[in-house]
Amino acid sequence: MSDEERDVEQNAGTGSRHDRLPIDNRDWTAPKHSVTAQLGLVKFKPDEDAHLSVKNKSVCRDTCRRKFCTHTCPAQVYRWEEEEKTITIAFEGCLECGTCRSGGCPYDNIEMRYPRGGFGLQYRFG
Amino acid sequence: MNTATNTPTPGRFDAIVVGGGPAGLAAAYTLAAGGAHVVVIERGDWPGSKNMMGGLIFSQPTAQVIPEFWKEAPLERHVTRREMWLTTGESVLKAAYESTDFGAEPYNSFTVYRSRFDKWLAEQARAKGAVIITETLVEDLLMEGNRVVGVRTGRPQGDLEADVVILAEGVNPFLAEKAGLSRGLKAESLAIAVKEVLALPREKVEDRFNLEEGTGAAYEIVGEITNGIPGTGFIYTNRDTVSIGVGVILKDMVDRAGEAYALLERFKAQPQVRRLIQGASPREYSAHLIPEGGYRGMPKLYGNGVLVVGDAAGMVNAAFTEGANLALLSGRMAAQTVLKARDCGSFEALTLSHYGELLKKSVIMKDLKTFEKMTPFLSSHPHFFSIYPELASAVVKELLTVDSLSKADKMHLIIKLVKSQRPTRKYLKDLYDGWRAFS
Numbered sequence: 001m002s003d004e005e006r007d008v009e010q011n012a013g014t015g016s017r018h019d020r021l022p023i024d025n026r027d028w029t030a031p032k033h034s035v036t037a038q039l040g041l042v043k044f045k046p047d048e049d050a051h052l053s054v055k056n057k058s059v060c061r062d063t064c065r066r067k068f069c070t071h072t073c074p075a076q077v078y079r080w081e082e083e084e085k086t087i088t089i090a091f092e093g094c095l096e097c098g099t100c101r102s103g104g105c106p107y108d109n110i111e112m113r114y115p116r117g118g119f120g121l122q123y124r125f126g
Numbered sequence: 127m128n129t130a131t132n133t134p135t136p137g138r139f140d141a142i143v144v145g146g147g148p149a150g151l152a153a154a155y156t157l158a159a160g161g162a163h164v165v166v167i168e169r170g171d172w173p174g175s176k177n178m179m180g181g182l183i184f185s186q187p188t189a190q191v192i193p194e195f196w197k198e199a200p201l202e203r204h205v206t207r208r209e210m211w212l213t214t215g216e217s218v219l220k221a222a223y224e225s226t227d228f229g230a231e232p233y234n235s236f237t238v239y240r241s242r243f244d245k246w247l248a249e250q251a252r253a254k255g256a257v258i259i260t261e262t263l264v265e266d267l268l269m270e271g272n273r274v275v276g277v278r279t280g281r282p283q284g285d286l287e288a289d290v291v292i293l294a295e296g297v298n299p300f301l302a303e304k305a306g307l308s309r310g311l312k313a314e315s316l317a318i319a320v321k322e323v324l325a326l327p328r329e330k331v332e333d334r335f336n337l338e339e340g341t342g343a344a345y346e347i348v349g350e351i352t353n354g355i356p357g358t359g360f361i362y363t364n365r366d367t368v369s370i371g372v373g374v375i376l377k378d379m380v381d382r383a384g385e386a387y388a389l390l391e392r393f394k395a396q397p398q399v400r401r402l403i404q405g406a407s408p409r410e411y412s413a414h415l416i417p418e419g420g421y422r423g424m425p426k427l428y429g430n431g432v433l434v435v436g437d438a439a440g441m442v443n444a445a446f447t448e449g450a451n452l453a454l455l456s457g458r459m460a461a462q463t464v465l466k467a468r469d470c471g472s473f474e475a476l477t478l479s480h481y482g483e484l485l486k487k488s489v490i491m492k493d494l495k496t497f498e499k500m501t502p503f504l505s506s507h508p509h510f511f512s513i514y515p516e517l518a519s520a521v522v523k524e525l526l527t528v529d530s531l532s533k534a535d536k537m538h539l540i541i542k543l544v545k546s547q548r549p550t551r552k553y554l555k556d557l558y559d560g561w562r563a564f565s
Contacts, residue, residue: 022381032388038322038411045171071383072376074320074413095413096176098298102415103313103376114300117169117280118261125323125367125410126178126241 021106028067028080035076039093046092047119052077052100052112053089059109060087072104096121139165139257139288141464142277144264144301146173147240148183148450149436150294151247152191152457153464158254160465165257165286166248167264167279174244177296178412179450180321181362181369182344183243185233187451191458192250194231200246202237202364203342204229211398212515213349218398219519229341237342237362237369239323240450267291267305267432273474274305274431290431290464290473294457297415297437299425305432308425313377315419315501317357317444320386321371322394324406328366334402335363346447349515351393355379356504356511359393360447361402368403370394373416375505386413418444421498427485428478433460441490445497452490459484496564503563507556513547 054060060067060080069078069087075095079088094115101112114120141157143150146168157164170176182205188195196204207224228234248258268276268285276287293302297316302308326334335343347359357374372389379386393399417423417440424440427433435441436453443452463481467473485491504510521540531539544553 022383026383031385033385033391035387035411038387038408041408041410042412066383068380068383071385072318072380074318074386076387097318097413098311098415099318099376099413101298102311102316103380104318106313106380112298114169114263114298117263118171120176122171122175123178123241123410123412125239125369126174126176126244126412 022068024065024068024106027065028070028082031071031076035074039075042093042095043122043124044092045119045122047115049116050089050091051115051120052091052094052110054087055109055111057086059107061085064105064107064109069100069105069110072099074099078110094120139163139286140468141165141290141292141461142167142286142288143292143294144277145294145296145436145438146170146248146258146260147177147244147294147296147436147453148247149438149441149453149457150292151244151251152454153292153294153435153461154256154258154457155191155247155251155254156458156461157464158251158256160461162461162465162468163257164255165259165288166251167262167277167286168248168258168260169263170260172245172260173248173258174241177240177244178321178414179240180319180360180371180373180447181237181239181364182235182447182450183238184235184448184451187455189232191454192247196231196233196236198246200238200242202239203337203340204233205235205237205344205362206341207337207343209343209345211345211347211349212518213347213351213396213398214516214519215350216397217519217523218396219515219522229338235344237344237364239364264295264301267301272430274429290433290467290478292457292460292464293432293434293438294436294453295438297417299434299438302425302434302438305429307427307429307432307434308438311415311417312419312423313380314375314505315417315423315440316376317373317416317418318376318379318386318413319371319373319416320390320411320413321369322390322408323364323410323412324368324370324403325366325409326368326403326406331363331366331368337363347393347399348511350512351396352389352511353384353392354508354512355382355384355389356508357389359399361399367409368406370399370403375418375501376415378505378508416444416449417442418501420444420501421491421494423501424494428475428481430475430478431473433463433478433481435460441494443493443497445500446493448493455488455490456485459488499563503559507559509548510556517544517547
């Protein structure tokens, strides 16, 4: 059984995202694939103010080992800066999907709003 | 309450619809056609500019809202062939259905770009008399006691009042949460989907997918591509692009710190997929959550002065890749309810419960009820996405490989192979669990 499979076995069973956290026993690694090229194809009208924020920075630094958001966000908005021990947020390239507020951060430590009207992502195809 | 007035003051509407997607626009269209003064508030630059899906709309439910829409709407291809693939790293086992019936009116399904289709839908609602306000985010609901009486937008003096507010805000139910109708979304009842639109010349799309001019194909793919995480891949043909994507259950992806886009790369690299999209140039990347909680994941659908429709109400039948059609129909039913409520001059929850009755009698709730246990079932049986595709492929491979083994020996080998993968009692349990989940 691989490590991943073992994690899944241990996590088996259902419950709310608040009463059961994923196994968080490995350190952060960089994402396997960069979506920079993909994001270059999307039109964004970034606002000046961020519509995303981390609620409590110490949770990212001390509690969350894997830095889940750096993997679960499909736009790779969240980056772990190993030197500064902090998460940076490139909100300008947010796809506004809501993953970060609905379990993408298992510690429920990200505050997400939609950008102001007329700002943010704009699909040509969708 | 004076609701029968024909000369409404600006800022006072019969109904406010939050969100310009299929659910909200179907509601607005039906309300406006029924003589109600309705406004749609959309946060994007145009209705559709924030919207994304894999790409299929189904003809008959859509035609219930707008008859013969296919004559005018911006559609890509009418789908005449659906395929289901089971994949391992190197092989594909396919089931396909193709019909000429699907190629003639009223058709069965179409591929669309939501950014264009929803825009068109908004134009139809506007033509019926609906007011469409864009670039405006609804930030809060206006309450009087436990009654929703309007919305607060992000614009200066941006309060709007109405007899009823229809929440068509999409999968992230910010306002339904504020109204106490939704308790928020859980990762186990959501799928995260990512998609790329890849450009190919029209002839190449038709050649590679073996299509007649104007017809389309839709493939759903299960197996190794999601790396053991419950989910599917999809490939849909558009006029001169191909939409390709992957959706996986969010909880299972988070548990493994998985990456949806990495799964999409893996999917695109599968040999049988790679040759379909060879040389295609990427045009757009997109991501979206899908509410796959089914019947159990639904919020309260109405309250005093408020109704919830479409994705916000969890109306997705994940088993059959249906969402937009449920959205359209639920929007229409909400509108029918409001028109009825208008006649009796009451917008209390009791009156609006008519919406629940309409839904219950409709195909929407019947289907959602049938599949209510599907998502938890798949989540707790991830091997359905790994062992079973592998096994099916191995069995077929053995049967098709002509070598020195007799067919009888091959049958023994296959039985041995099946037994080696899982103990017999586990197969029986899967069968039993599956039967329990869908009956």
